[in-house]
Amino acid sequence: MEGSTKRPRPNMFLLKNKENGDFNQYWYSKDTIEFMKNQVEKHSKSCAFLSTPSIYFSLKDKDIKGNSKVFDYDKKFYKDPNYVFYDFNKPEDIPTDLEGVFDFVVIDPPFVTEEVWTLYATAAKYLLAEDGKILLSTIDEREEFLKETLGVDKKTFRPSIPNLVYQYSFYANYEDEEFDEANPEIPEFD
Numbered sequence: 154m155e156g157s158t159k160r161p162r163p164n165m166f167l168l169k170n171k172e173n174g175d176f177n178q179y180w181y182s183k184d185t186i187e188f189m190k191n192q193v194e195k196h197s198k199s200c201a202f203l204s205t206p207s208i209y210f211s212l213k214d215k216d217i218k219g220n221s222k223v224f225d226y227d228k229k230f231y232k233d234p235n236y237v238f239y240d241f242n243k244p245e246d247i248p249t250d251l252e253g254v255f256d257f258v259v260i261d262p263p264f265v266t267e268e269v270w271t272l273y274a275t276a277a278k279y280l281l282a283e284d285g286k287i288l289l290s291t292i293d294e295r296e297e298f299l300k301e302t303l304g305v306d307k308k309t310f311r312p313s314i315p316n317l318v319y320q321y322s323f324y325a326n327y328e329d330e331e332f333d334e335a336n337p338e339i340p341e342f343d
Contacts, residue, residue: 166210181261181290182313182338186211189259189312192288192329193217197257201280203239203273205259206230222251224276226263241269244276255280260289267298274302290314290321299324308332311339 164183181189189208193200199220202209209223210233223230224239224247231238240246241262258277262269270291277287287303290312299305305324310332312321320339325332 164207164211166207179314179317180207182315184338185312185314185336188310188331188336189288192331193257193259196286196327196329197221197255199255200257200259201251201255201277203258203260203276203280204241204263205261208259209235221255239276241272241276244272244279247276247279252279253282255285256282257286257288260287262291265292265295267295270295270298270302274299277303286325286327288323288325290323292319293322296322296324310334310336312336313338 164186166180166186180186186207189205190211190213193208193212194214194217197217200209200217202221202223204225206223206225206227209218209221212218212221218235222235222237223233224237226238226240228238230236237248237251258281260273260277262273281287287305289299289303289305291299293307296307303324303326305326308323308325310323312323313336314321323332
């Protein structure tokens with residue numbers, strides 16, 4: 154059809170799931186979800202999604218999704234066969250059959266303290282296979298701690314989280330040229 158423009162498809166997860174302040178849920182923007190989903194689908198065969206249901210439920214690759222698990226405290230996701238109830242305060246409660254199973258872990262805790270990050274790092278190390286990849290987002294003040302704890306480096310591309318009052322950065326323990334570009338959704342400050 155001449156002159157028509159194709160409308161971008163909405164993210165179904167964002168349409169169906171409102172943020173829950175009781176769980177400190179703040180969803181990434183549609184474009185940031187797409188960026189993260191692409192990273193997982195490009196670099197993974199099986200992924201542990203720690204407190205990142207928006208990324209898990211946005212996967213298009215059925216094989217990766219089938220080999221992955223979404224670890225979350227919010228029980229509204231329990232009907233999904235790959236849902237694992239996850240209380241970050243109890244990483245020792247992660248099922249033993251999941252130790253070292255995943256080649257990729259995506260992490261976005263509801264809180265950004267070192268104490269909380271220590272618990273998430275414990276879970277990530279437990280779930281990751283040897284040489285597994287990590288992608289996470291948090292505040293810049295955690296950069297040195299996360300480099301020491303998980304071996305991740307801060308990236309240029311930053312996530313957009315529309316309803317969060319402060320800016321997060323991405324950190325990863327692997328390279329990808331997409332990390333080298335600025336996110337057009339994030340205003341640049343000098």
